[in-house]
Amino acid sequence: MDYSPIWISLKTASLSILITFFLGIIAAQWVVNIKNGKVKTVLDSILTLPLVLPPTVAGFFLLYLFGVKRPIGQFFLEYFSVKIAFSWVATVLAAVVISFPLMYRSARGAFEQVDENLIYAARTLGMSEWNIFWRIIMPLALPGVASGGVLAFARGLGEFGATAMIAGNIAGKTRTLPLAIYSQVAAGNMEGAYHYVMIILLISFLVVVGMNYFTAKGRKFLSKETQK
Amino acid sequence: MSLSVSIKKYFKDFTLQVAFEQNGNMLGVLGASGGGKSMTLKCIAGIEKPDEGRIVLNGHVLFDSEAKINRKPQERKVGYLFQNYALFPNMTVEENIAASLSYLKRGKQQKIEEMIRRFQLQGLEKRFPMQLSGGQQQRTALARILAYEPEVIMLDEPFSALDFYLREKLQTELKDLLKGYQGDVILVTHSRDEAYRLCDQLLVLDRGQTVARGDTKEMFRNPQLLSVAQLTGCKNFSRTKILDKNHIEAIDWGIVLQTAESIPSDSDYIGIRAHDFRPAQAEEKNAFPIAVVEKIESPFGWDIVFQTKEQGPKIWWQFSKESSMAKENLPQYLSIAPERILLLRSCGHSL
Numbered sequence: 001m002d003y004s005p006i007w008i009s010l011k012t013a014s015l016s017i018l019i020t021f022f023l024g025i026i027a028a029q030w031v032v033n034i035k036n037g038k039v040k041t042v043l044d045s046i047l048t049l050p051l052v053l054p055p056t057v058a059g060f061f062l063l064y065l066f067g068v069k070r071p072i073g074q075f076f077l078e079y080f081s082v083k084i085a086f087s088w089v090a091t092v093l094a095a096v097v098i099s100f101p102l103m104y105r106s107a108r109g110a111f112e113q114v115d116e117n118l119i120y121a122a123r124t125l126g127m128s129e130w131n132i133f134w135r136i137i138m139p140l141a142l143p144g145v146a147s148g149g150v151l152a153f154a155r156g157l158g159e160f161g162a163t164a165m166i167a168g169n170i171a172g173k174t175r176t177l178p179l180a181i182y183s184q185v186a187a188g189n190m191e192g193a194y195h196y197v198m199i200i201l202l203i204s205f206l207v208v209v210g211m212n213y214f215t216a217k218g219r220k221f222l223s224k225e226t227q228k
Numbered sequence: 229m230s231l232s233v234s235i236k237k238y239f240k241d242f243t244l245q246v247a248f249e250q251n252g253n254m255l256g257v258l259g260a261s262g263g264g265k266s267m268t269l270k271c272i273a274g275i276e277k278p279d280e281g282r283i284v285l286n287g288h289v290l291f292d293s294e295a296k297i298n299r300k301p302q303e304r305k306v307g308y309l310f311q312n313y314a315l316f317p318n319m320t321v322e323e324n325i326a327a328s329l330s331y332l333k334r335g336k337q338q339k340i341e342e343m344i345r346r347f348q349l350q351g352l353e354k355r356f357p358m359q360l361s362g363g364q365q366q367r368t369a370l371a372r373i374l375a376y377e378p379e380v381i382m383l384d385e386p387f388s389a390l391d392f393y394l395r396e397k398l399q400t401e402l403k404d405l406l407k408g409y410q411g412d413v414i415l416v417t418h419s420r421d422e423a424y425r426l427c428d429q430l431l432v433l434d435r436g437q438t439v440a441r442g443d444t445k446e447m448f449r450n451p452q453l454l455s456v457a458q459l460t461g462c463k464n465f466s467r468t469k470i471l472d473k474n475h476i477e478a479i480d481w482g483i484v485l486q487t488a489e490s491i492p493s494d495s496d497y498i499g500i501r502a503h504d505f506r507p508a509q510a511e512e513k514n515a516f517p518i519a520v521v522e523k524i525e526s527p528f529g530w531d532i533v534f535q536t537k538e539q540g541p542k543i544w545w546q547f548s549k550e551s552s553m554a555k556e557n558l559p560q561y562l563s564i565a566p567e568r569i570l571l572l573r574s575c576g577h578s579l
Contacts, residue, residue, distance in 0.1 A: 120275045121314035123301035125328035125376050135327070139318040 001195055004172045005180035008091065010203070012176055013157040016095035020152045023096070024103030025145060029133065031104075032111045044108075051101035058097060059165025066093065066166065090167035091174050095156035102155055106148020110141035143215045150211045154204055231380050231412050235271055235281030235291070244268065244278075244436040254406075254413045256427030256444065258420065258459050264436040265416040266311075269382045272414075273308045274301035286379050307378030311385045313369035315357035321368050322353040328376040339375055347371040347405065362390050363398055370405055380412040387422060399425055420461040424448060432456050454574045457499040462570060463544045464500045476571075482537040483516045488566040492573075499570035502531070502546040508563035515563040518543075532558065 027047055034040045050058050066073045066084045076082045084090055114137050122132045138145070160178040167174040169183060177200045184193035234247040244264040248255070259265045270276040272283055274290065277298060283291040285306070290299045315324050322340050329336045344350060347367040357365055366386065373381060386402065387395045403426060406413060417423050423430055423444060430447050432440040434455040440447060451457040454465065466478035473490045477483070478498055485498070508515040521542060522533040529548040536543065545562065 115314070117310045117312065117314040118316060120270075120273070120301070121308065121310055122316070122327065123275070124273050124304070124306055124308045125372065126302050126330050127327060128302070128330070131330070136316055136318070 001192065002171070002180070005175050005177045005196065006199055008088070008173075008175060009157060009177040009200075012088070012091045012095055013153060016092045016099065016156045017149065017153040019092070019096050020099050020103045020156065021149055024100060024148065024152065025107045025138075027100075027104045028107035028111055029137075031108060047104050048101045050097050051105070055098055055159070055161025056165055059094060059162030062090075062094060062097060062162060062166040066090070085166055086168045086170065086174065088167075088174060091159075091163050091176055094162035094166050095159045098159050098162050099152040099156040103148045103152040106151065107141070107145050110144025110148070111137060113144065114140045146211050146215045150208055153207055157200065157204065229379070229411050230284075230286060231272075231414075232282070232284045233268075233272060235268075235278035235283065237267065237271065237276070237278045237280075239436075242436045246431075246433065246436075246438050248431050248438070248441060250412050250414070250429070252410070252412055253429060254415060254427045256423040256430045257414060257416045257433060258423045258430055259416075259418065259433035260459065261418055263433045265418075265433055266384055268433070269308065269384055269414065269416055272304075272380070272382065273306045274299060274304050275308075305377075305379045307373035307376060307381040309369055309373060309381065309383045309386055312389055313357075313365050315365060315369055315372070317357050320354050320356055321349055321360070324357070324368055325372050325375050328372050331376070343371040343375045346374075362394050363401070366398055366402075367405070370402075374409065378411065380414065381406070381409065382414045382416070384416050385418070386415070387417075387419075402426070418459075420448075420459065432459055434459070451499070451570055452573065454497045454499070454572045457570055457572055461501070462499040463502045465497055465572075466541070468496060468498050470495065474566075476569075480541050481516075481543065482540060485514050485564065485569060486566050487569050487571065489571070491571060494573050495571045497572040497574050499572050500543075500564055500568065501570075502544040504568040505545045505562045505564055507559035508561045510561050512561070512563050514566060515561045517560055518562050520558055534562075 031040060031043055031047070034043065063085060064070060066076075068074070068077060068083060068085055073084055076084055082089065084093065118136055118140070119132055122136055127135075158178055159176070160182070163174070163176060164179060169175055169179045171183075175183065177196050181193045181196045181200075184190070184196065229252040231250045233249075235244070237244040242264070244267055246264070246268050257265050257268065267276060271278045272290070278291060278293065280293045281291070282289070282293070285304070289295070289297050290304050290306075291297060316327060319327060322344065325340050325343050326336060329339055332339060344353060347370060349364065349367060349371060352360065352364060352368075357368070360368065383402075387398060390398060399422060415422070415426055427444050430440070430442065430444040431438060432447070432453075432455070439453055440451075440456045447456060448460050451460055451462070457465070466480040469477045469479055470491050470493070471477055471484065474487050476485055476487060476491055476495075476498060478485060510517070516536055518534040518536060519538075520532060520534045524531040524533070528550075529546055532545040532547075533542050534545060535541070
């Protein structure tokens with residue numbers, strides 16, 4: 001059995017959730033603080049678009065932007081000597097773009113749930129906006145943000161369509177677990193596909209359990225009982 | 229200690245226009261819900277921005293629309309006690325107090341301990357707000373605000389979230405806790421009892437407009453305006469026609485009454501507080517026959533609803549159970565002492 005899809009998938013999913021997580025909360029906080037209703041709606045629609053587009057269409061756009069002969073792709077190639085399309089970086093790019101809306105929407109919902117009087121009170125008590133965000137908004141929004149993170153991670157791990165378009169299916173380089181499963185089945189090797197399926201199931205399950213445990217632990221302040 | 233506020237803020241259906249000066253005492257802002265009371269506090273705190281005007285606190289300009297000054301809430305030194313106290317649910321009592329101490333470089337722990345002692349929160353330091361009673365939450369919120377050493381404290385309906393028993397208890401407690409505080413205090417409320425008990429000075433807001441301002445007791449005694457009389461708890465009103473210097477006809481009630489003072493020419497309403505009626509004989513001064521419509525029992529008294537003419541408006545009379553009156557044996561006539569009649573104007577203001 002070829003183990004490389006496992007490592008590629010884990011690397012891709014880990015790096016992409018790291019990027020998606022922070023991009024998602026920054027975007028969410030940014031949109032929450034926009035006062036103009038129209039601007040807010042338009043921005044929200046754009047940021048949510050990758051969620052509703054078929055992944056192949058998202059992949060098509062990525063290829064259109066980052067292809068070797070396209071402006072952005074050429075820019076990276078010329079100035080950083082980085083070829084994005086059909087490289088490992090492309091798997092990360094695809095996973096980030098596709099999983100981003102899940103993170104962004106969950107975080108935005110969670111931030112909007114935080115009682116705004118708490119934020120006002122914090123301001124009148126002299127707390128800086130940075131402290132207000134990290135010490136009040138984030139802890140209170142954590143369950144929503146964390147579940148957004150789980151969803152985004154799972155989506156990134158399972159990303160297939162956009163990855164196939166922009167990164168291709170190069171064994172040992174861009175072949176992630178979902179692509180490996182597809183390739184095994186396409187080659188008529190059900191046995192090989194079965195192994196990969198079990199691995200992806202196991203990873204997904206562990207992540208969800210871990211996040212649930214972490215969230216429950218972080219919410220002890222909601223219990224009415226006092227700790228000894 | 230002085231606070232001077234003069235602001236305007238435009239809304240779709242009304243304009244908030246508030247102006248007052250305060251010098252080191254407890255000012256009550258009385259008004260119906262949605263009348264702009266909380267909005268006024270939020271403008272002073274810097275949470276909302278007025279469209280026009282000026283706010284000056286102890287010589288520091290917090291807001292000036294002409295000079296384009298609008299200080300951040302963080303720079304205003306204004307303490308704001310929210311209706312639900314706005315304690316940070318993810319922080320313990322001591323962490324909540326510490327949150328307001330970012331202005332201190334050292335001695336934070338000392339300050340926290342001092343506040344814990346002063347507000348009798350010993351033993352509760354490690355508790356989260358959800359694990360506190362209503363009274364403990366209020367004390368924590370006050371401790372947090374006073375630790376910040378604000379130059380003015382604003383209390384936004386601080387008792388509305390509490391049940392009746394706790395409310396009365398905390399009203400007295402609040403007065404004690406604020407005793408050592410040197411700055412100005414503003415209390416926003418829709419409860420006349422709270423305003424009367426706690427505030428020396430009163431500002432009455434009606435649909436965003438400042439309609440009256442002055443000494444609390446005087447305002448209850450002589451409200452002058454229909455809206456002020458309503459907010460100070462008067463229940464019975466009638467349009468009037470002035471007959472002569474001392475006689476007035478209550479048009480809605482169909483009775484003529486004699487007044488103690490001479491009637492101002494712009495008076496077009498009278499008000500009579502429910503507990504000011506007295507049982508009387510037919511020939512007495514200001515006596516009128518009544519037809520009882522309803523008797524309502526409350527814990528310590530009776531509310532009698534009556535009419536003075538058929539199909540007339542319902543009038544409320546209140547008497548305590550300790551008085552010699554019995555509900556089975558209600559008088560056929562009631563009277564009102566001339567000096568108890570509130571002569572009112574339906575429009576304008578009494579500034």
